[in-house]
Every structure is written in structure tokens, then in C-alpha cells.
Amino acid sequence: MTTDFAATRAQFHLPEGVIYLDGNSLGPLPVAAKARVVQAIEAEWGEMLITGWNKAGWMEMPARVGNRIARLIGAEEGHVVMGDTLSIKVYQALASALEMNPGRKVILSDTGNFPSDLYMAEGLARTLANGTVLKTVAPEEVMGALDDSVAVMMVTEVDYRTGRRHDMAALTRRAHEVGVLAVWDLAHSAGAFPVGVAAGGADFAVGCSYKYLNSGPGGPAFIYVAPRHAEAARPALSGWLGHEAPFAFDLSYRPGRGIERMRVGTPPILQLAALDAALDVWDAVDLDDLRARSLWLTDRFIAGVEGACPMLTLATPRANAERGSQVSFRHPEGYAIMQALIARGVIGDFRAPDILRFGFTPLYIGADEVDRAVTILAEIMATGAWDRPQYKTRARVT
Amino acid sequence: MTTDFAATRAQFHLPEGVIYLDGNSLGPLPVAAKARVVQAIEAEWGEMLITGWNKAGWMEMPARVGNRIARLIGAEEGHVVMGDTLSIKVYQALASALEMNPGRKVILSDTGNFPSDLYMAEGLARTLANGTVLKTVAPEEVMGALDDSVAVMMVTEVDYRTGRRHDMAALTRRAHEVGVLAVWDLAHSAGAFPVGVAAGGADFAVGCSYKYLNSGPGGPAFIYVAPRHAEAARPALSGWLGHEAPFAFDLSYRPGRGIERMRVGTPPILQLAALDAALDVWDAVDLDDLRARSLWLTDRFIAGVEGACPMLTLATPRANAERGSQVSFRHPEGYAIMQALIARGVIGDFRAPDILRFGFTPLYIGADEVDRAVTILAEIMATGAWDRPQYKTRARVT
Numbered sequence: 001m002t003t004d005f006a007a008t009r010a011q012f013h014l015p016e017g018v019i020y021l022d023g024n025s026l027g028p029l030p031v032a033a034k035a036r037v038v039q040a041i042e043a044e045w046g047e048m049l050i051t052g053w054n055k056a057g058w059m060e061m062p063a064r065v066g067n068r069i070a071r072l073i074g075a076e077e078g079h080v081v082m083g084d085t086l087s088i089k090v091y092q093a094l095a096s097a098l099e100m101n102p103g104r105k106v107i108l109s110d111t112g113n114f115p116s117d118l119y120m121a122e123g124l125a126r127t128l129a130n131g132t133v134l135k136t137v138a139p140e141e142v143m144g145a146l147d148d149s150v151a152v153m154m155v156t157e158v159d160y161r162t163g164r165r166h167d168m169a170a171l172t173r174r175a176h177e178v179g180v181l182a183v184w185d186l187a188h189s190a191g192a193f194p195v196g197v198a199a200g201g202a203d204f205a206v207g208c209s210y211k212y213l214n215s216g217p218g219g220p221a222f223i224y225v226a227p228r229h230a231e232a233a234r235p236a237l238s239g240w241l242g243h244e245a246p247f248a249f250d251l252s253y254r255p256g257r258g259i260e261r262m263r264v265g266t267p268p269i270l271q272l273a274a275l276d277a278a279l280d281v282w283d284a285v286d287l288d289d290l291r292a293r294s295l296w297l298t299d300r301f302i303a304g305v306e307g308a309c310p311m312l313t314l315a316t317p318r319a320n321a322e323r324g325s326q327v328s329f330r331h332p333e334g335y336a337i338m339q340a341l342i343a344r345g346v347i348g349d350f351r352a353p354d355i356l357r358f359g360f361t362p363l364y365i366g367a368d369e370v371d372r373a374v375t376i377l378a379e380i381m382a383t384g385a386w387d388r389p390q391y392k393t394r395a396r397v398t
Numbered sequence: 399m400t401t402d403f404a405a406t407r408a409q410f411h412l413p414e415g416v417i418y419l420d421g422n423s424l425g426p427l428p429v430a431a432k433a434r435v436v437q438a439i440e441a442e443w444g445e446m447l448i449t450g451w452n453k454a455g456w457m458e459m460p461a462r463v464g465n466r467i468a469r470l471i472g473a474e475e476g477h478v479v480m481g482d483t484l485s486i487k488v489y490q491a492l493a494s495a496l497e498m499n500p501g502r503k504v505i506l507s508d509t510g511n512f513p514s515d516l517y518m519a520e521g522l523a524r525t526l527a528n529g530t531v532l533k534t535v536a537p538e539e540v541m542g543a544l545d546d547s548v549a550v551m552m553v554t555e556v557d558y559r560t561g562r563r564h565d566m567a568a569l570t571r572r573a574h575e576v577g578v579l580a581v582w583d584l585a586h587s588a589g590a591f592p593v594g595v596a597a598g599g600a601d602f603a604v605g606c607s608y609k610y611l612n613s614g615p616g617g618p619a620f621i622y623v624a625p626r627h628a629e630a631a632r633p634a635l636s637g638w639l640g641h642e643a644p645f646a647f648d649l650s651y652r653p654g655r656g657i658e659r660m661r662v663g664t665p666p667i668l669q670l671a672a673l674d675a676a677l678d679v680w681d682a683v684d685l686d687d688l689r690a691r692s693l694w695l696t697d698r699f700i701a702g703v704e705g706a707c708p709m710l711t712l713a714t715p716r717a718n719a720e721r722g723s724q725v726s727f728r729h730p731e732g733y734a735i736m737q738a739l740i741a742r743g744v745i746g747d748f749r750a751p752d753i754l755r756f757g758f759t760p761l762y763i764g765a766d767e768v769d770r771a772v773t774i775l776a777e778i779m780a781t782g783a784w785d786r787p788q789y790k791t792r793a794r795v796t
Contacts, residue, residue, distance in 0.1 A: 013444045022448045029444040037439060037668065038432065045614050046411045046427040049745060050420045058615055085663025087637035088486060095525060111649060116638030116663065119651040123636035127493060127525060136649065210664065216443050217456055218666035238521035239485035240514030249750055251509060251534065253517040265483025265514065266608065268616035270435065270668045347447060352647055 003289035008363040011281045012214070019369045019376075021348045024188060024326050024359030027214030027278070036277035037270055045269075052269075061272045062263055066222055068279045069213070072287065073186055073205065074196035075224045081259045082275070083267055086187060086208040086221040088237065090120045090154070092262055093204035093223060095236035097152040097181040098124075098132065100229065104151035105132045108180070112139040112159035117185055121154060124236075139164060143174055150180045157195070158188035158324030161351045163316040165189075165324050168200035176201060187211060190222075192325035192361075193294060194287035197224055204229075212325070212361060215275035223262045230258040239264030281363060293362035294325040297370055301327050301358065304374035309381045315355060326359045339391035340380045346373050401687035406761040409679045410612075417767045417774075419746045422586060422724050422757030425612030425676070434675035435668055443667075450667075459670045460661055464620055466677045467611070470685065471584055471603065472594035473622045479657045480673070481665055484585060484606040484619040486635065488518045488552070490660055491602035491621060493634035495550040495579040496522075496530065498627065502549035503529045506578070510537040510557035515583055519552060522634075537562060541572055548578045555593070556586035556722030559749045561714040563722050566598035574599060585609060588620075590723040590759075591692060592685035595622055602627075610723070610759060611680075613673035621660045628656035637662030679761060691760035692723040695768055699725050699756065702772035707779045713753060724757045737789035738778045744771045 013029045014020055020028055044056040053059045066080035073080070083089075094107060107121050118134060125132040137145045142155060153175045158165045172182045184205040189195045191212025197205045205224040209215035225233050234255060240246045241263040244254040255261040299320070305312060305327075312329040331337055331354060338350040348358040358373070380386050411427045412418055418426055442454040451457045464478035471478070481487075492505060505519050516532060523530040535543045540553060551573045556563050570580040582603040587593045589610025595603045603622040607613035623631050632653060638644045639661040642652040653659040697718070703710060703725075710727040729735055729752060736748040746756040756771070778784050 015445050015447070018447070020447060026443075026448045026450075028447055029439065034436065034439050037435060041427065041432050041435060041614070041672075045424075047413050049413070049416070049418060049426055050424045050747065051740075051745070052424075052615060084482060084486065085637070087663035088482065088635065091635060114638075115641070115647050115649060118649055119636045119638055119641060122651045123634050124525075126632070126636075127522075127634040128527070130527065208664070216439070216668060217450060218664045218668070218670075220666075221663070234524070236521050236525040237486065237489060238517045238524075239483070240512075240517055243513070243517060247750070249513050251513060251516055253520045265485035265619070266606070266616045268618075268666050268669050270614060270616070270672060271666050272616075274439075274668060342449075347449075349448065352645070 003284065003286045005293060005362060005366065008281055008285060009366070012364045014364060017345050019346045019373050021346065021358040021360065021365070021373060023361035024211050025349055026210055026217060027212060027361070028364065029216070030214050030278045030281055032277040032280055033216065033274045037273045040270055040273035058267070058269050061269065062267045063260065065272055065276055065279065069190065069222050072195065072282060073190050073207070073224065074194065074198050076198055076227055079227055079230065079259050080222050080224045081262050082220045082222050082272060083263055084221055086185070086206055087116045087120050088264070089206040089221045089223040090117050090185065091124055092235045092237050093183045093206055094121055094124055094152060094154060096233040097183055097204060099234055100232060101151040101179070101181055104149060105130070106150045107132065107134045107152050107154055108142065108145055108150045109134060109136050109154045110139040110142050111136050112162065112164065113154070113156050114160050114185065114187060117154060117156065139166070142166070143171060146174050146178050146180055148178050150178070152181050152183055154183040156185035156187060158192065160188060161315070161328060161355045161357065163323045163326040163328050165322055168196065168202065172201040188324050188326065193291040202226060209275050213275065214278040215271065219271045219275050220268055225259055225262065233261070235262050237264050241265060285363070290362050294360055295320050297360040297362065297365060297367065298323065298325065298327050300367060301360065301370050301374065304371065305329060305377060308374060308378035311381060312356070325361065326357060328355050328357045330354045331356060333386060335394065336391040337380060337386040340386040341377060344376050346376050401682065401684045403691060403760060403764065406679055406683060407764070410762045412762060415743050417744045417771050419744065419756040419758065419763070419771060421759035422609050423747055424608055424615060425610060425759070426762065427614070428612050428676045428679055430675040430678055431614065431672045435671045438668055438671035456665070456667050459667065460665045461658065463670055463674055463677065467588065467620050470593065470680060471588050471605070471622065472592065472596050474596055474625055477625055477628065477657050478620050478622045479660050480618045480620050480670060481661055482619055484604055485514045485518050486662070487604040487619045487621040488515050488583065489522055490633045490635055491581045491604055492519055492522055492550060492552060494631040495581055495602060497632055498630060499549040499579055502547060503531060504548045505530065505532045505550050505552055506540065506543055506548045507532060507534050507552045508537040508540050509534050510560065510562065511552070511554045512558050512583065512585060515552060515554065537564070540564070541569060544572050544576050544578055546576050548576070550579050550581055552581040552583070554583035554585060556590065558586060559713070559726060559753045559755065561721045561724040561726050563720050566594065566600065570599040586722050586724065591689040600624060607673050611673065612676040613669065617669050617673050618666055623657055623660065631659070633660050635662050639663060683761070688760050692758055693718050695758040695760060695763060695765065696721065696723065696725050698765060699758065699768050699772065702769065703727060703775060706772060706776035709779060723759065724755060726756070727754045728752045729754060731784060733792065734789040735778060735784040738784040739775060742774050744774050
């Protein structure tokens with residue numbers, strides 16, 4: 001282990017008295033982010049005004065920051081760009097892939113995919129109105145459902161509820177054997193473990209930056225297009241900043257060079273500044289160390305909870321290779337149990353219908369937090385402390 | 399006049415020695431924005447973490463802030479929502495409108511529309527692949543081109559180059575007479591003068607917040623859907639936050655109530671915080687006062703430049719009713735002239751092929767800036783000071 005996780009921990013602000021096991025939903029504040037955003041506001045926006053687009057490098061930020069993410073997802077340099085939201089990037093990837101595989105009309109996904117990906121696919125199919133359909137199967141049935149009727153396989157590498165991890169290389173290989181293009185959603189992968197989009201053969205990949213990458217609420221998404229498709233992919237969302245020459249103000253669209261064509265409108269500079277600062281932490285992180293620590297933490301949590309809370313059922317695969325960096329348990333009263341945990345400072349989240357979800361983010365979570373979380377959860381389960389009216393009233397959970 | 403424009407001016411940071419006539423491209427920094435964004439970073443993201451979505455009201459921000467913009471564009475409360483970029487919102491509005499007008503295949507726009515709107519329409523038409531075409535005519539020919547072949551008229555109220563203003567009510571009335579739906583782009587209208595989307599009968603309206611509304615680089619866009627269409631419009635970009643019950647995590651999309659369905663992915667909270675602070679300035683602004691001051695400033699600039707610079711040709715309509723809040727002049731060496739102006743602290747911008755563009759933003763620009771800008775421009779033109787190599791090298795102009 002060469003990565004100093006005490007040093008990475010020191011680069012985050014975590015509130016007193018909180019054990020934060022929800023960094024897979026919204027990562028915590030990197031200490032450097034505030035100063036970097038203030039710089040973007042005062043020294044750049046305030047002083048440079050419109051000239052910030054050139055002088056402060058705003059215009060190149062989506063590609064520059066995208067390159068920093070490329071390393072984390074195993075992508076070739078120059079083939080990742082930031083912008084919009086994950087849902088928008090899903091639409092772009094799907095629309096491009098469908099167009100590149102004419103004659104086939106099926107988008108294959110699984111029931112463990114994040115619903116927004118499915119909704120975007122539905123919206124695209126409805127817009128195309130050419131017989132394109134979204135077909136979903138159980139996560140373990142994706143491999144078997146790949147055949148020559150399928151145009152695109154769209155899967156999220158790690159299931160947002162169970163933490164189950166698809167085998168990217170194996171699924172993609174099979175997809176390619178039967179002429180299917182692969183779109184990978186890395187929402188729960190990027191920053192969670194070493195991802196290999198190039199090695200795994202992904203055709204497209206998309207992800208968000210506000211989970212394991214800690215860019216803050218509503219931080220921009222990223223999209224990767226394999227170099228072999230870079231000049232062939234056509235974004236349905238063809239905005240001016242994806243144009244070959246945005247400032248020529250031509251009346252007709254011509255796709256920009258490579259990944260640049262996946263840009264749409266004006267990039268969100270304040271959010272990008274926060275993300276840029278958040279990525280500094282990663283410069284000193286070896287991703288194999290990250291994975292080793294993640295597995296150590298998740299194994300420890302599973303063993304602790306299974307030992308102390310027999311009424312909770314593990315929903316996450318036990319095999320290391322089959323999971324991401326989260327652990328989920330099922331319980332019919334999962335909602336109330338999570339509320340009781342949150343009231344005691346252990347923040348995880350609940351996912352309908354019965355999932356208690358805990359994210360283990362090695363940059364700032366260690367064995368001490370794991371052990372304390374186990375102790376508090378065990379006490380709640382042993383005493384039935386979750387069984388109170390105030391924990392059962394459903395507020396919106398995010 | 400009841401609005402105190404000295405008081406609004408005091409709420410902006412403007413760099414020393416700069417006459418900023420480019421607020422129609424990127425508005426300057428509202429003094430309150432920094433503290434508001436820092437609050438979102440430290441007190442909300444930093445301390446509330448994931449619970450900020452409920453506790454800090456992040457989840458409702460797109461609708462709450464949208465309502466603040468509703469007043470500025472003459473929209474009914476509850477029918478404007480923030481998110482994404484203007485290009486994305488154009489796509490949503492167009493896709494919805496086309497679906498609501500089946501059997502017609504023409505999107506009518508004009509050659510003065512902002513190119514990204516045209517590119518998004520092209521991308522949508524290409525995706526639909528059902529014969530939908532984008533037809534563009536000269537701005538003054540839109541009225542005559544409205545007929546029963548047209549499904550949607552998509553026009554930007556104020557031409558980004560010339561400052562020419564379309565008559566929203568008249569064009570929309572004619573559009574409706576022949577069964578055409580009207581999508582209005584308010585990029586150069588919102589915050590520039592009183593807009594009347596409800597009074598004008600607009601079916602959809604979209605706009606950005608970083609120009610006259612001063613939300614900062616890459617601030618989010620807005621979309622308006624007329625109440626009569628609120629439950630009929632179907633966004634092609636059907637993301638989870640536009641779902642009727644996002645946190646039910648259903649596998650199928652059901653559109654949310656009214657304007658909520660136009661939301662797509664996770665909203666950019668830091669950019670929304672800056673926008674929210676920027677909108678505070680508007681609370682004390684009467685929009686009729688704003689318009690009166692805008693016309694006073696633009697008339698003064700036109701008279702000054704025409705008197706001192708006979709070699710510049712006015713590109714903006716002389717009639718008050720036919721323009722927005724910018725003034726443009728043409729000159730074959732417009733690029734170099736603008737560079738010479740910028741070197742002397744007068745920031746406007748250049749738009750190909752020959753347009754010198756000056757935005758007059760009454761919240762922080764007054765007669766003094768107008769007069770000084772005229773003097774400096776007159777000196778440049780009289781001395782030929784623009785005719786230097788360093789002003790002729792084309793860098794990217796934004």
C-alpha cells in the first residue's frame with residue numbers, strides 16, 4: 001500500500017459526530033473546493049467577466065477535467081468530456097449507439113439499472129417512434145439475453161440498490177460477439193474502484209461526479225466514447241459547443257472533433273471548479289490500493305453486521321469480484337431502521353422497497369467508522385429502537 | 399420612475415477601469431452571490447451532506463427559483479422550472495410541441511436565431527427521422543412563412559446579433575390562427591425588458607440565466623410551458639426528477655405534475671445558489687422602469703456613435719419597439735475595432751461576420767458609461783487605432 005488514506009481523509013470536511021456512509025449518494029465536501037469555487041467567482045467571474053472563457057480556461061474545462069476522470073475509469077486521454085447530467089449523457093450515448101447499429105430495435109437493460117437510465121431510454125424510444133423498444137431482464141440474465149436482435153446493451157456496472165457488480169469485460173465481449181454495442185453507466189464505479197473502459201471494450205460510458213468523485217450537489221456528468229467510434233458517433237443533442245466551430249455561428253451543425261461533439265451548451269463553471277478541486281485528492285491515490293481498502297472495509301462491515309444482526313439479510317454479493325464499494329441489507333422495516341440510524345449519526349440511505357444501503361468510500365472512511373456503525377446498528381436491532389412512530393413517517397428520501 | 403438604479407448598481411462588482419457592455423453575454427458578479435454560494439458549500443453541502451436535498455430545500459430549488467423568473471417573463475406562477483442548459487430546454491420544448499402537433503413536419507425558424515437552437519432542431523429532426531425538417535427564413539419573413547404545413551415556430555425574441563426584436567404577440571397570434579405552436583427563446587429578453595409569455599400566448603418559452611439575469615458562467619436555463627399544455631406536454635428527455643414519483647424508483651416513466659416533468663437530472667445547486675442571489679437584485683426593480691432606462695441608454699448610444707463615427711453602420715432597428723436592450727453596428731473591420739475597444743477597457747463583443755455588439759444592462763450601466771464608451775470608440779475610429787496587427791489576430795471570441 002502506497003496510498004496514505006489518513007492524508008486523503010484530512011482533505012475532506014466531515015461534520016462532527018457523523019459517520020457518513022452515504023458518499024455513494026453525495027460525496028462530502030473536499031476542503032479545497034470552497035477556495036477553488038471562490039476563486040472562480042471572485043478572481044475569474046468577478047474580474048475577468050466574459051474574458052474568463054479564454055483567460056481562465058473555462059472553455060477548455062470540460063475536456064481538461066474530463067481527462068482527469070479518464071485516468072480513474074481507464075479511458076484513453078482525450079476521450080472523456082464533462083457536461084450536463086448523467087441522464088442527458090445516457091440519452092446521447094444511446095441515441096448515438098442506436099444510430100450506429102441500424103436495423104436493430106432493442107435496447108437491452110436490466111431491472112437493477114437506475115430508473116433514470118430506463119426512463120431516458122423510454123423517452124428516446126418514444127421520440128424515435130420507429131419500433132425501438134426497451135427490454136429489461138433481471139441483472140443475472142443480461143448475458144443470456146444478448147442476441148442479434150439487440151442494438152444496444154445499456155447497463156450500470158454496479159447496481160444502485162444491491163451493489164452487485166456486472167463483469168464489464170465479459171458482458172461487453174459477448175455483446176460484441178453478437179453485434180451489440182455496449183453503453184456502461186459508471187455512477188457507482190468511477191472513484192469506487194479501478195474501472196477499465198478501454199480494457200473492457202466499452203463503446204460508450206457515462207457517469208456522474210457527485211458520488212465517489214465528490215463534486216458537490218448537481219456536479220456535472222461525464223461521457224466517454226471509444227476512440228474507434230469518436231468520429232462516427234452523432235449526438236442527438238447537437239448543441240453549439242459540440243459544433244466543429246462554435247464561434248463561426250454557422251447555420252448548420254457540423255459535429256466537432258471526437259469527444260468534443262458530445263458537448264451541448266454552456267458548461268457549469270462553478271460546479272466544474274468544485275469538481276476540479278475534488279479531483280486533486282485523487283492525484284495521490286493508487287486505485288489498486290483504493291480497491292483493496294474498499295474490500296477490507298466492506299468485508300469487515302458484512303462480517304460485523306451478520307454477526308450482530310441476524311434479522312438483516314445481505315443483499316450484496318459476498319464474492320469480492322461481484323461487488324462495488326457499497327453493502328446493502330434487506331429488512332421489511334428498512335426505512336424505519338435507516339431513520340433510527342440517521343438519528344444516531346450514522347448516515348446511509350434507504351432504497352425502496354426494503355434496502356438499507358451503506359457506501360464505503362476509502363478516501364475518508366476507515367475501520368473505526370465501520371466498527372462504530374456496526375455497534376450502533378446492532379444496538380438499534382437488538383433493542384427495537386427503530387420501532388417508533390417518528391422513524392416510520394416517510395419523508396422524501398434522496 | 400420608482401426604481402433606484404444607483405442602488406441596483408451598488409449590488410454588482412464591476413472591475414476598476416472597465417466599461418462593461420457585455421452583460422448580454424455574461425452578466426457581472428452580484429456582490430451577494432459569493433456569500434450565497436459559500437453558504438451552499440459550507441453550511442449546506444459541508445454540514446448537511448445528503449440531507450441538504452430536503453433540509454436546505456435543494457430539491458425544490460428548480461421550481462422555487464423558476465417562480466422568481468416567472469415574474470420577469472410574465473409567466474403564471476408554477477409554470478417555470480430551472481435546469482440543464484438552454485440548448486437542452488430547446489430540445490424538450492421542440493420535441494413536446496412536435497408531438498402535440500402530429501401530421502405536420504416543419505419547424506420554422508429564422509436565420510437570425512441563435513445557431514445552437516437551429517442545431518438542436520436539426521439534431522431532433524435527424525433523430526425523429528420521420529420527415530421532420532427545419533426551415534429557416536429571414537427574420538422579417540417569419541410571419542409570411544406561417545402556414546398549415548408548419549408544426550412549430552421556434553424563434554428567439556431578440557436577435558443575438560442585430561438586437562432586432564420580434565413581436566411576440568403578433569407572431570404567436572398568427573401562428574395560432576394557422577395551427578402552429580410557438581416556442582420562444584428569451585435568451586436576450588429575460589431581464590432585458592418586460593416579457594409577456596402569458597399575455598403573448600407563447601406555448602413554450604426557454605431562456606438562459608447568465609446574461610441579463612447574472613447567474614454566472616454556465617448558470618442553469620429555464621423552461622416555461624403554458625398552463626393549457628402543462629399536462630399534455632411530454633418531454634423527450636424524461637429523466638427521473640421529471641417522474642411523478644422519483645423516489646419510488648419505478649421501472650417505467652410517468653410524467654410528473656405540470657412543469658415538474660421538464661426536470662431531467664440532478665439540479666446544479668451551486669449554480670442555482672448564485673442565480674438565487676442574483677435574483678434578489680430584481681426584487682426592487684420595476685420592469686417598466688427598466689425598459690424606459692434601457693431605451694434611454696440605447697438611444698443615447700446610437701445618437702452618440704452615429705454623430706461621431708459615420709463609418710459605422712447601425713444594425714439595430716431605430717424604432718424602440720423593434721429592439722431589445724443591445725445596440726449593434728457593422729464594420730468590415732469589426733473584429734479589430736472590438737479588440738481595440740477591449741484594450742481600452744470598453745468590453746463589448748464581436749459577432750461574425752462584421753457585428754460590434756454592445757449590451758445595455760440598466761441595473762448597472764448608466765449614461766456616464768454610455769458617454770465614455772462613445773468617446774473611446776470615436777477616438778479609435780478617428781485615429782485608426784484599430785489598424786494594428788495585435789488587434790487583427792483572431793483568438794476565440796466568446
